[in-house]
Amino acid sequence: MIVLGATQVEQSYFTDRSKVTADKKIKIKTLLEIGLCQRQVARDSNVSQTCVAHVSKKLKQNLPLSNSIGQGRKKASTQDNDRQLSYIMKKDRTKSSQMLAAEWTLSNGKKLCALTVRRRLISMGYKSYTAKRKLLRTPAQIKKRLTFDKYHQYWSNEWNNVIWSGEAHFEVFNRKNRTLVRRLKLENNELFNFVSRVKGGGATVSV
Numbered sequence: 001m002i003v004l005g006a007t008q009v010e011q012s013y014f015t016d017r018s019k020v021t022a023d024k025k026i027k028i029k030t031l032l033e034i035g036l037c038q039r040q041v042a043r044d045s046n047v048s049q050t051c052v053a054h055v056s057k058k059l060k061q062n063l064p065l066s067n068s069i070g071q072g073r074k075k076a077s078t079q080d081n082d083r084q085l086s087y088i089m090k091k092d093r094t095k096s097s098q099m100l101a102a103e104w105t106l107s108n109g110k111k112l113c114a115l116t117v118r119r120r121l122i123s124m125g126y127k128s129y130t131a132k133r134k135l136l137r138t139p140a141q142i143k144k145r146l147t148f149d150k151y152h153q154y155w156s157n158e159w160n161n162v163i164w165s166g167e168a169h170f171e172v173f174n175r176k177n178r179t180l181v182r183r184l185k186l187e188n189n190e191l192f193n194f195v196s197r198v199k200g201g202g203a204t205v206s207v
Contacts, residue, residue: 019067020051022066024045025065028045028051028055029059032052032055032056032059076116077110081104081108082120085100085117085120085121086121086124089126089182093181093183094131094180094195097115097118100117125184126182127182127185128181129180129181129182129183129188129193130179130181131180132193133194134194179195181193
């Protein structure tokens with residue numbers, strides 16, 4: 001026996017259950033008018049027997065086959081709530097779904113779980129990506145390093161006249177093996193997508 005968690009059950013409920021199209025309902029109607037039983041119609045149309053029963057009931061009552069307006073489960077959050085969630089997430093893109101759900105609940109007073117937070121953010125286009133460890137060198141930095149190397153490439157005894165002094169203090173403040181950042185697909189080079197590994201430091205060179 002396979003036991004599914006609450007998250008898996010809710011995900012399967014929203015992903016595996018699809019809406020019956022109008023063409024399929026017309027096909028069900030045609031098969032019922034031919035005289036087939038509901039079980040056979042459900043098997044031929046690849047739908048549940050309950051769906052066939054609903055279509056048959058509408059035909060007997062001369063009702064349209066299309067779904068009525070406002071049918072189905074209502075959203076737990078409004079558009080204003082979703083914009084508030086986006087604002088909360090952008091303040092700190094490394095926050096977990098549980099932390100965002102708690103802060104979101106405080107802002108609107110509704111009890112919303114972490115799964116709802118993830119679904120809302122994914123629908124907006126925000127997915128979790130692994131943050132980059134360090135920034136790439138800019139063209140200006142590359143040019144300065146190349147100029148320094150060309151100028152000093154033939155130094156030999158001149159380095160004896162250089163006094164090296166200085167001290168640097170490095171402190172590791174993020175020991176996580178991986179940091180996740182929520183962002184859009186096109187935001188891979190934004191500053192919030194880079195997580196610094198060390199801070200502090202400095203050095204001097206006297207010639």
